[in-house]
Structures are given as structure tokens and as C-alpha cells.
Amino acid sequence: MAENGIGVSVRRKEDNRFLIGKGRYTDDINVAGQTYAAFVRSPHAHATINGIDKSAAEASVGVIAVFTGDDLAADGIGPLICGVTVPSDDGEPHRAPAHPALAQGKVNYVGDHVAVVIAETQAQAREGAEKVGVDYTALPAVTDTGSAADDGQPQIHDVAPNNMCYNWPFGDKDAVEAAFASAHKVSTLDLVNNRMVTNPMEPRAALAEYNAGTEEITLHLTTQNPHVHRLVMSAFNQLAPEHKLRIVSPDVGGGFGAKIFVYAEELVVGWSCRKVNRPVKWTGDRTEAFLADAHGRDHVATAEMALDENGKFLAMRVMTKANLGAYLSTFATMVPSYLYAFLFAGQYTTPLIYSEVKTVFTNTAPVDASRGAGRPEATYLLERLVDVAAADMGLEPAEIRRRNFIPKDAFPYQTPVVQCYDSGDYETALDKALALADYDGFAARAEEAKSRGLRRGIGLSSYVEACGIAPSAAVGQLGAGVGLWESAQVRFNPTGNVQVFTGTHSHGQGHETTFAQLVTEQLGVPIENIEVIHGDTAKTQFGMGTYGSRSLAVGGVAIAKACEKLIAKGKKIAAHALEAAEGDIEFADGNFTIAGTDKAMNIAEVAFNAYVPHSYPEGLEPGFDENAFFDPMNFSFPAGTHICEVEVDPETGVVEIVKYSAVDDFGKLINPMIVEGQVHGGIVHGIGQALLEVCRYDSEGQLITATYMDYAMPRADNVPSFDVDYAPTDPPHNPLGVKGCGEAGAIGAPPAVINAITNALGVKHIDMPATPENVWRAAQGAA
Amino acid sequence: MxxxxxxxxxxxxxxxxxxxxxxxxxxxxxxxxxxxxxxxxxxxxxxxxxLGGIAELSGISVDGDSVTIGAMTTHAEVAASGDVQAMIPALAQLASGIGDPAVRNQGTLGGSIANNDPAADYPAAVIALGATVKTNKREIAADDFFTGMFETALEDDELITAVSFPKADSAAYMKFENPASRYAIVGVFLAKTGSAVRVGVTGATPCAHRGMRLEEALNSNFSADACDGVEIPVEKMNTDIHASAEYRAHLVKVMTKRAVAACS
Missing domain, CATH: 3.30.43.10 (Uridine Diphospho-n-acetylenolpyruvylglucosamine Reductase, domain 2)
Incomplete structure (x- = not known):
């Protein structure tokens, strides 16, 4: 093993610049002649625009220009697109209403973009924005997921009758019905998956510059996927041709999905810099983030499980309504469909699954991927339903899971819902988690808690997730507009240090360290001589970005493949220099050696030879710089069991998480410290959803949780120290043997927490977030 | 701005x-x-x-059986004050639980009570301890100071200079925090001096108030059980997305009982 190679908890290389205040975020970047944009946003959830009077704003001090949707349309810019097609049950594709970057005669949610004001200072831009006169006629609004498609509701888009986007049935309905008809028992559960605001720490921002000489736009953005932004903005939004558009995504302070999408502000800022021929900057504030970042989750579902007399799952049926908000965000259609229903098998052998997903438009912010994206919703539903089934059958929650696990010798395992799992050993993870949680000692702890007037509960969640989303051919068949490979370039400089260019993007994940560890392991170059570079379309050949826990499982492999090419070329160069046959050269620990001798050449010397090829193999290209693309054969399927233990104060409803144990299968760990940090962050995210977070609109469509005074984010004192361990398996199709770890906690935690609370109270179900009042009411009912 | x-x-x-x-x-x-x-x-x-540069408005002094805190004294200073901890530990504890460290290092006693946020912590203590609010014009008794939601007895050009808190034999502050803002959904400050009990309630209603029914029950029987029979008027309680009126009324009783237990 290299000193700082695979499996070592190397301290994060990037942290130095963050800790000394030298991180460089979009808002930190200022350019000469910069102007500022402020957006006029709709105060109404649903209204027609009768007219926009720009005159007072244009006369306001410092204002350079005021633009509306007509100006964008005149230049042929937009509309924003949704990149994944989902078929509806009427044989038509999903309904795709126009999504103008600036409103065209109508606004459909509070925060919707009406106009932009460009001014000399940020304050002047905001003053100007307040002076734009918009004549609205307010319309009745629809916000409720469950009833948005009912007859008589206000209609948002003409192309989407009954506010329906699609009704997507999946599975063999008749076979499932037959299985239910002959089942020993049917367990049923109605639940809500609470809407969340994703809340990365850094708000979204954009800085656009236009060079009239080269006709190039450079757009600094808070994006998780700069090349995807460039592709969409070029090919679909007509902002500029791809070769005349450079997207730079510098340091980004968290994304969690919310920074995947192409947003109105980004497109408008990119376009307006050319209009005013000055650089334009926009930095969203927290209120704008609440109003206009894409939100997550927001499902209402009914789930049923058919069981035989031994508690074996015979069939599962799920009816879901999912809220997509006012317009389709970039990947919105995919989240409650392919990323959701294809996970319903979970860790179990359930042979028959039928699902119907109805997606609806409402007068709320667009809903799209948020950490886990569909998989948390699927896992929450399944793992809650399993607990309900256990209670119905009189089985212990661990036992009913064990009886239904896919056995470890059954992999690769084809589920009835498309996915073919790569590898897994669910029982080992469960056993390790039960030991880590001291499950057997729970009864005594519960008894002791009772003496303090508290009710103690324990809950399990055995999850599977699909990440490293792939392969391109499969996602293409599903209607995705992009491929999902990743690229890398590994470049030696003549002096022997290495620059690694990746198409993924790090916005907190520690890629600059993890990827350097891959390279030091493979090439034997000291880690301090390796720099990982990302986030600039002018530097990196291409890339699909970072989401869906894909960066290591897909992007890491591309880096490894580029390293393999360097080693192969290096053997040729070393063979020539060492006067040996290429076949006799071995490479290890950074040295090319003639097998069986001590004649060797370091890879840095080989690199130097490649750039100063005075004596060099005939016909071989100079240079020591290789690129590679990797398109995996399958998703990767991390899995694990999380166990949460809570104490509930029945008098107040306060839930304290007193113990949390997680045993995950992420395949091979490259940097265990970073992985553990990802697990911790994911669990906190999941606990936030389970106990604290909920995004609420009132019936008129006003967002009533638009600040941190009303939207409860989890804090350090809401969570205990976590006990984290691993039960790795080896995914056969991943050359590095890795899976993905970024979303697992957010997927595994919510059902573990709620299962613990329902266990403590002895109730069937409680919806998230399990706020003190909700828990208190449940405790009253159970008492 | x-x-x-x-x-x-x-x-x-x-x-x-x-x-x-x-x-x-x-x-x-x-x-x-x-x-x-x-x-x-x-x-x-x-x-x-x-007001940040007015030295005369800051500081904590003890005079006999009361502690006087300058209006511009920060929550962190009150929390850390040996005098406050010795005289009225519950007041120091209350101050230590306001907001977060940044808020406590900047926010002040005078600013808090002049603003009279319905969910602020200090008003409960001012009421329960029967404090005296000193201004540039006069002295105002606690019971007369808080007049409505974000309303006080202060005139437009009237400035709080200090608040004088009489020492209680025992006192406790029980706060049920809003998980988002960490303001009080319900906060109950209970002070017992001799056989007299005063209860200050914040968060529950549009303006902090004395829990007269609770006081009556506790004056005759100072025990948590005495609170059980007290009817907390649900219709007077605040209701919002964080807590219904019914839940708040319940919490008033629970927090009071816990304060009684802490004082017993």
C-alpha cells in the first residue's frame, strides 16, 4: 500500500485553503466593470401579468437595464428544459409546460422570475427591482400534493389538464392483484414524505463576462456539473455555442442536488452580460434560496405488502402522488419514477411489485433531486411498511427482514423492478449492526428509561440504494437526454508532478484528496505532487459532474484507466531507456524495473524522457498525458442496516436520539475518514427530515417556512455521536471495487428514526417530521 | 437594507x-x-x-437584595456574571440559553425587553421576579411594562437604562424551545420568595404574562401536582406551524411543573 494510498485516512488536501479563508467561491470573484443583477420575483403563487412598467426602475439611480421575458424571447433564449422523458399511461410522454426563464404573461409560484434589473451596485439593483411595476391579476392557487389533480382545482398549465404531469404505472398489475388476493396477510400504510428545502450552505450565484473580441461568454456558477450546464445552455437554451461558452464552477459550498439544475437566474445572467456588454453578477440571498432553489421529496403514498404465513413478502403495491412544483426542473421527471419505483425491492426477494406514480403540478417551487433523490422516498416507504408488516405478523423487525433478505449467494440479483444488484451481503450487515447497537440489551435499557418517565424505542432500516448512475445505454433507454459516463485526464509535467483533471465536481466531498490517493496508489507519485483539478470547462475535457454518489464509482475509475494508459506507455519509454524488452518491464511503487533485476527507472524520469525525447522509442508520441472515459456496466448498489435508538418524553413529545449505529457496504474505502464524514453528514440529513425539516406552503401558495426561524435545520445538539462500521462486498463490475457513500445516510436514516419512535410509542405510524407536538399527540393516542 | x-x-x-x-x-x-x-x-x-457607546448603560451591580443590570449588558455578560449566578442563578441560566453565542455576545437585556418579542426569554424573568425597569424618565414595575405584542409602556423618547431584579429564595426557568429559531415556544419562569410564588410565562400568548391561575394554585400548595387542576385557557394561546394552542396550553403546565420541581 502506498503511504497515502487506498485505505488511508489522509487529511483533506483542500482543507488548508478553506480553513485559512482562501477558498474561492463564485461571490468572491470580482472583475473590472462588474454590474449586479437583482430579480423581480412574483409575490403571488398564481397570477396573470397584465403588464410590466419598467420606467420607474429604468430611471432609478445606477440602473443600467431592465429586462423581461419578452427581451429573452426576442433573443431566442430559453426556455428551461427537463432532460428526462417519462411516458404517461395514455401513451403520451409526460406533459412539459413551457418554462420561460423570465415569466411570459403568467407566474406560477411565489419567487417565480418576472424581470431582472442590472445596476452599478447590488443595492441599486435591488432598489430598481422594487420599482418595477407589475400589474398582476391573482388567481386561485393549488399547493396540496394529494388533491392537486382532483376535479375543480385551479389549473396551472393548459397543456397539463388536472395539473397532471404523468401517470406512470410500472409492473404486472394483474399478477400483483392475484398475489394479494391469495395472501395470508396484507399490510397497508399511508404516508407522507415531507417536502424539504435542500439548503446548501452557500447560496447560488453567477458571474458572467462577455468578451466581444472572442465572442466568448465566461460564466462562473455554483454548479455541481459545469459541462452539463454548458451543454444544456448551448444546445437547448441558445445562450452561446459550446465552444464559445466557458463554465467555471470554483469552490462551491455544498450542493446536495440543488446545484445540479440549470436555473433561470443562471441563464438570465449569462445572457444579460452580452446585452449590457458588462460583467454581471448575481448572488442569491437565503430568502431567494428558500423560494427558488429546487425543493425535494413531497410525496403522498399508499403502500401495501402481501405476505404468506411465514412472513415472506409475496407482492407489493404502491400508489404515489408526487409534487413536481410549478414547472419541470432539469431532472424532475426522473426522480419520482426511475429513481424511486426501481428501488422498491430493497434488500428483499419480493417477487412481484406494482407501482403507479401520479405526478402533479402545483403553485410551488419546482421539485427535483435532493440528496438521495427518489431513493430516500422509496426506502422510507419500504422500511416503514416492513415494520408495519412485522407488527401485523407478530414478528420481530430484524426477523422479518432476515426472512426476506436476498441471500448473499444470489448476486448478481435481478429484481422485479429493472435493477440488477451487483453484490451484497445483507445479513452480515444486519448482524454487525445488531451487535454494534447492542440490540439484545435494548429491553433492559427500555426498562431503565421507563423509570425516568421516558419511553425508549429502537428502529431498523435495511436499505439499498442505486448510485453511480449508469450505464449510458440504459439511461438512454429510460429517456435520459445525456450519457452518464465520466472522463479523466492524468497529466505528468516534465518535472514529474501530476495534474489530474476530472469531469466530476467537488463541493465538499473531498475529491482533491480521494482522487489523489487513487493516483498515488497506482503511480507511486507522492501525494503532495498530485493536484486534482475540476470545475472548469476550459480545463477539463468533458464531464457529467457530481450527483447520485457517482464521482468515485464512475469518475474515480476513469482516473484509474488514464493511469493504466500512462503505465503502459511508460513501459515502452522505460524499456527503451533501460535497453530491455517492453515485456520484461514491470511497474510497481512508481518504478519501472527490468524483471528480476535491480535496474529501474522512476516514473518521474520516464515523464521527463517523454517531454525531452532525445533518446526515445521510435514511433512513440512524446508527452506523458493520458485521458480516459469510463461508462460503467451498471449502477452500484450500496446497502446496509442502520439502527436508531430514541428516548421519547411522552409529556412533551420531545424525541432524543440516544444511539445511532450504521453498518454500510460501500465496497472498498479509499479514504475511511472522508467516508465516515459522508456517512455522518448523510445521517444528519436524514435525521433532519425525520425530526425537524418540513417545507410548508399555505393554501394560497405563500411559503411559510422561508427562513431558519421557521425551517428547522438539524444542528449538532440534535444528534448523538454515531457508531459507524462497514460490511463491504466486492462489486464485480467496478474496477476499483467501490460503490458510493454520499447519499446513504440520508436514505437509511429517516425510516430508522421513525421506526424507533413508533416502537417507543407502540403506534403504527407517525408522519415526518416527528415534531414534538406530533409525537405528543401520538403518545396521547397510544397512552 | x-x-x-x-x-x-x-x-x-x-x-x-x-x-x-x-x-x-x-x-x-x-x-x-x-x-x-x-x-x-x-x-x-x-x-x-x-446605544453601544454609552458606558453608563452597561454593567451589573448588587445592592442589598437585588441585582441591577444595565440595559446594554449582553446576554453573555449576564450568563457569566458571578453576581447574577450567586443572587439569581436561574436568570444567568436563562441568559445562557438565549439564541446562540453570536446572539448572546451582541444582544442585550434592554434591547430584548424593549422589543418585547412574544417568544423572548427575558420578559418571563422580569415578570416573575417582579423586577423594576428603570428608564431615563421613571421606574416602571414589571407588571406594568409589557403591554402587548411588541408593545411596552415605553414612550418614543424613553430609554431603558437598567433593570433591577430582586433576589428570590428560589427560581427556575424552563424553556421549551422552537426547534428552528430556538426562541421559546413556551417559557416559564417561576420565582418563590417566602411563601409567595410568581410565574412569568412567555411564548404562549401574544405578550408575556403572569400565570395568575398557576400562582394561585402554587401559593396554596407548592407542588407540581397542584398545577394539574389548573385550567390554562387554550383560546388565549398562540397557534402557529410549530405548536397549536392546545399544545402550548399543555406545555405551560408541564414547564411550570418542571420549574416547581427544580425549585423544590
Missing amino acids: YEFSYYKSGSVEDAVEAMNKAEDGKFVAGGQTMLPTMKHRLASPSDVID
């Missing part, structure tokens, strides 16, 4: 004079409510008169 004129005053007289001259002036103490409100463009005073 809209434009405004800023004035840093050097004395109470100076500050009042500046206020009288201003078109639509506002005193700013620690600014922990006012500045966010201005940043959100929800308030636009013409003049902001900063």
Missing part, C-alpha cells in the same frame, strides 16, 4: 436628543432583531441611533 443615517450616541441625553431630531428614528441596542429586520427590508428607519 434601505439607506439610513447612523448616529453613535455618547450618553443617554445625547441619544434622546438625536431621537427627538430624527424623522423616523430607532434606537439600536444589540441589534439582534432590528438589523435582520432591516436587512430583509421590512423596516426602514430614517435614523439609527446606536
